Amino acid sequence: MDMADKPFATDGPFAPDEPLTADEPFATDELLAANEAFATDESSVTGKLSTTDESFMRLALAQASLAASIGEAPIGAVVVHDGAVVASGYNRREIDADPSAHAELIALREAARALGRWRLSGCTVYVTLEPCLMCAGLMVQSRIDRCVYGAIDPKGGALGTLYQVNADERLNHSFTVTAGVLAEECSELLSGFFADLRVLSKQRRYADKQEAEGCL
Numbered sequence: 001m002d003m004a005d006k007p008f009a010t011d012g013p014f015a016p017d018e019p020l021t022a023d024e025p026f027a028t029d030e031l032l033a034a035n036e037a038f039a040t041d042e043s044s045v046t047g048k049l050s051t052t053d054e055s056f057m058r059l060a061l062a063q064a065s066l067a068a069s070i071g072e073a074p075i076g077a078v079v080v081h082d083g084a085v086v087a088s089g090y091n092r093r094e095i096d097a098d099p100s101a102h103a104e105l106i107a108l109r110e111a112a113r114a115l116g117r118w119r120l121s122g123c124t125v126y127v128t129l130e131p132c133l134m135c136a137g138l139m140v141q142s143r144i145d146r147c148v149y150g151a152i153d154p155k156g157g158a159l160g161t162l163y164q165v166n167a168d169e170r171l172n173h174s175f176t177v178t179a180g181v182l183a184e185e186c187s188e189l190l191s192g193f194f195a196d197l198r199v200l201s202k203q204r205r206y207a208d209k210q211e212a213e214g215c216l
């Protein structure tokens with residue numbers, strides 16, 4: 001499907017609420033800048049990083065690429081239990097017309113089905129972008145052990161950037177977070193996707209203009 005034909009060409013998790021035009025500063029500049037600064041700071045990988053974290057994050061990145069291939073903002077997730085992937089998911093918000101169809105939410109629901117229990121203790125969620133409030137809330141509800149994420153989200157991150165939902169003593173569950181695993185790859189995948197949409201949007205406007213002028 002041609003992404004230029006998709007109604008959400010100017011939408012995305014980092015796009016402003018107002019429709020984007022190609023002349024406006026692109027919202028992902030902020031994402032890239034934040035993650036560049038994050039990646040060059042050696043202390044930015046927080047928590048305990050295991051040697052397998054990068055390989056599981058690569059699987060989450062593969063899920064993110066699946067999202068991009070159907071015109072969705074590329075965000076992917078996998079859930080790992082006992083060293084094995086038990087569930088995966090990618091952003092399907094547009095195709096499902098569902099505001100809750102975030103990668104990690106889909107993966108967590110699949111993990112619960114696979115394990116036959118709602119309580120996902122012993123599970124680690126790998127996700128390419130810092131979870132939002134909804135997904136961080138679901139991680140509390142599902143009692144996961146740990147979340148490992150790639151890019152930080154300056155506009156919505158709830159596990160360290162804007163909120164620390166994983167370590168709020170008022171809540172009845174806390175979990176470990178490791179941030180910044182393959183952060184640059186994860187943020188570049190997102191910013192590249194939106195840059196492509198921006199070009200398509202510009203090309204479409206140019207084509208529309210040519211067509212309109214031709215009709216005069």
Ligand SMILES: [Zn+2]
Pocket residue numbers: 102131132133134135136
């Ligand atoms: Zn989310």
